[in-house]
Amino acid sequence: MIKIDISKKLHGSHGEMQLRVKLNIQDNEFIALSGKSGSGKTTLLRILAGLEDADGAIEVDDEVWLNSKRSLPPQKRRIGFVFQDYALFENMSVLENLLYVVRDRELAERLLEITELRELRNRLPNTLSGGQKQRVSLCRAMMNRPKLLLMDEPLSALDPEMRTKLQREITTLHKEFGTTTIMVSHDASEIYRLASRVVVLDLGSVVGEGIPKDILLKTSGSQKFTFEGELLDIVKVDVIYIAIISIAQQLVEVVVSSEEVRQLEIGQKVSVSTKAFTPVITQ
Amino acid sequence: MIEILQTLDFTPFILSFKLAGLTTIILFMLGMPLAWYLSQTSSKSKPILEAITALPIVLPPSVLGFYILWALSINSPIGAFFEETFGVKLVFNFTGLVIASCFYSLPFMVQPLQSGFESINKNMLEASYISGKSKFTTIIKVALPNIKPAVITAVIVTFAHTVGEFGVVLMVGGSIPGETKVASVAIYEFVEIMDYESAHVYSGIMVLMSFIVLLSVYIFNAKHNQKMGSFR
Numbered sequence: 001m002i003k004i005d006i007s008k009k010l011h012g013s014h015g016e017m018q019l020r021v022k023l024n025i026q027d028n029e030f031i032a033l034s035g036k037s038g039s040g041k042t043t044l045l046r047i048l049a050g051l052e053d054a055d056g057a058i059e060v061d062d063e064v065w066l067n068s069k070r071s072l073p074p075q076k077r078r079i080g081f082v083f084q085d086y087a088l089f090e091n092m093s094v095l096e097n098l099l100y101v102v103r104d105r106e107l108a109e110r111l112l113e114i115t116e117l118r119e120l121r122n123r124l125p126n127t128l129s130g131g132q133k134q135r136v137s138l139c140r141a142m143m144n145r146p147k148l149l150l151m152d153e154p155l156s157a158l159d160p161e162m163r164t165k166l167q168r169e170i171t172t173l174h175k176e177f178g179t180t181t182i183m184v185s186h187d188a189s190e191i192y193r194l195a196s197r198v199v200v201l202d203l204g205s206v207v208g209e210g211i212p213k214d215i216l217l218k219t220s221g222s223q224k225f226t227f228e229g230e231l232l233d234i235v236k237v238d239v240i241y242i243a244i245i246s247i248a249q250q251l252v253e254v255v256v257s258s259e260e261v262r263q264l265e266i267g268q269k270v271s272v273s274t275k276a277f278t279p280v281i282t283q
Numbered sequence: 284m285i286e287i288l289q290t291l292d293f294t295p296f297i298l299s300f301k302l303a304g305l306t307t308i309i310l311f312m313l314g315m316p317l318a319w320y321l322s323q324t325s326s327k328s329k330p331i332l333e334a335i336t337a338l339p340i341v342l343p344p345s346v347l348g349f350y351i352l353w354a355l356s357i358n359s360p361i362g363a364f365f366e367e368t369f370g371v372k373l374v375f376n377f378t379g380l381v382i383a384s385c386f387y388s389l390p391f392m393v394q395p396l397q398s399g400f401e402s403i404n405k406n407m408l409e410a411s412y413i414s415g416k417s418k419f420t421t422i423i424k425v426a427l428p429n430i431k432p433a434v435i436t437a438v439i440v441t442f443a444h445t446v447g448e449f450g451v452v453l454m455v456g457g458s459i460p461g462e463t464k465v466a467s468v469a470i471y472e473f474v475e476i477m478d479y480e481s482a483h484v485y486s487g488i489m490v491l492m493s494f495i496v497l498l499s500v501y502i503f504n505a506k507h508n509q510k511m512g513s514f515r
Contacts, residue, residue, distance in 0.1 A: 051409055074412045081413045087406035091428035100424070101414040144415060 006056035012038045019204035028178045032195035039201040041184045045150045050074035080141030082151040086133040088125040095121040101143035111139040131162035151183040189246035216251045295469035303445035306384040314392035322400035344450025351383045383455040392441045399433025432504045
C-alpha cells in the first residue's frame, strides 16, 4: 500500500502552479498517469523516486519515504525507473547494465529471456535499436525487485509495432513480479491494455480517476463518420456484444451482432462507420 | 650535434616530467571532485568558484608566482605553520614547485572534466542513484568511463601545461640544479649566457615532445568519437 499526499510549487509554462496529489495505491496496482504536458506528471514521478523534494508525505508499507522531517534518498527507496530516453549506462554491455544494479545473474538471465534480449547480452547500448534499448531499461528497472516501478512515457519514442510488443512484455513482467506500477502515458489503447486505474492530472491537480474504460471512453453524438481503428476488446453485455475500438487517441464502443463477433479478431484493424438518419418530410 | 646529445644533461627534463606527473596526479584527485561539484550545482556560488578556478589562465605567471611565494614563505602564516609543525620549507625547493604547479594548472584539469560531466545525460546518473549506488560509485563506474575523451584531455593538457610552465616556477623555485631547475628554466639560462646551441637542442626536444603528446590526444579522441558514434 502506497500513500501519497504531496504538494510542490512548480514553475510551468503556464506560470506558477501548485502540484497537489493525494493518492492511495494498492499493492500490484497498475496506474496510468495521464494529462496534458506540463500538468506535473513527470514531477510527480521524480518526487516519488526521491529525485526532487516536495512538501507532504509518502508512505510505502509503513516505511516513510517522505515527511516533514526526512526524505529517504533515491538510493534507499528500492524503486525501478524507466526513462523516456532509456538512460542506459553507455559504457556497459546489456548484461552489465543489469548486473550493475544487483549482482543477481539468475534474475538478469530470466529478465533477458522474457524480453528476448539474451542474444544481445554482450552488446553495447549504442548498437541497439530504440525498442531494444527500452527493453534493457525495463529489465534494469526490475533488477532490484522494486517495490514501485515508475515509467515516464516509456514507449512514446517507439513505432506502433514496437509499442505493442513492449506493452505485452510489460504485462508479462507485471504479472510475473506483481510490481506496483505507475506509468505516464497519453496513449488510450496503451492505457486500456495495461492499466487497472487511470489518474488524470491537469495543472497539478487530479481531475479524474477511475477504471480506464470509464475515463477514456468518449461517446460522440450522431455525427456521420467513418474512421479506422484497432479492435481492443469485445465485451458481452446481456444479450448484445460491445466492441471496444481504439481510434486515434480515443476509445469508442460499438454494438456488434453475434455473427459479426465471429468474424472479428481482437487486435484487428477495423473501420467504424455510421449512416445518417433518413430524412423525414412532414406536411 | 650527436656530441651535444651525448653530453646533454637530461636532469632538467626528468625534473620537468616528475613535476608534471606529480602535479597531474594530485590535481586529478583534487580537481575531479571540484569539477563534479561545479557540473552538478546550481548554487549562487558557482560563478564565483568558476571565476577563481579560471584565474590562473588570465593572470600573468609573475602575479601568481608572487602570491604563491608570499603565501608559502616563512613570513606568512601558512609557510610558518609548515616550517614549525613539519619542519618543511615550501619555497625554493621541489615541494614548493608542486604546490605552485597545482595552482597554475588547476583550470586545465577542472575545465575539461567539468564540461565532460556536464555533457552526461542527467538521467543516466539518476538511474545509477535509483539503482542504489552512491555518488562516489556513480562517478567512478558511470560518469568517468562515459567521458573518457574529457578525462584524457584533462590529464594530458594538465601534464603538458605543467611541463611548459616557466614564470611561476622561476619565481617560486628559482633555479637550483636537480631541485628546481626544470627544462624551461634551463633554456632561459642558456639564452642568458648566450649558449644558443644548447638552447636550440633543449627547445627542439620540448617542441617535439609537446607535439607528440598533443597529436596522440587528438588521435585518441577522433578514434573514440568514431567508436561511440558521435559523428552519426
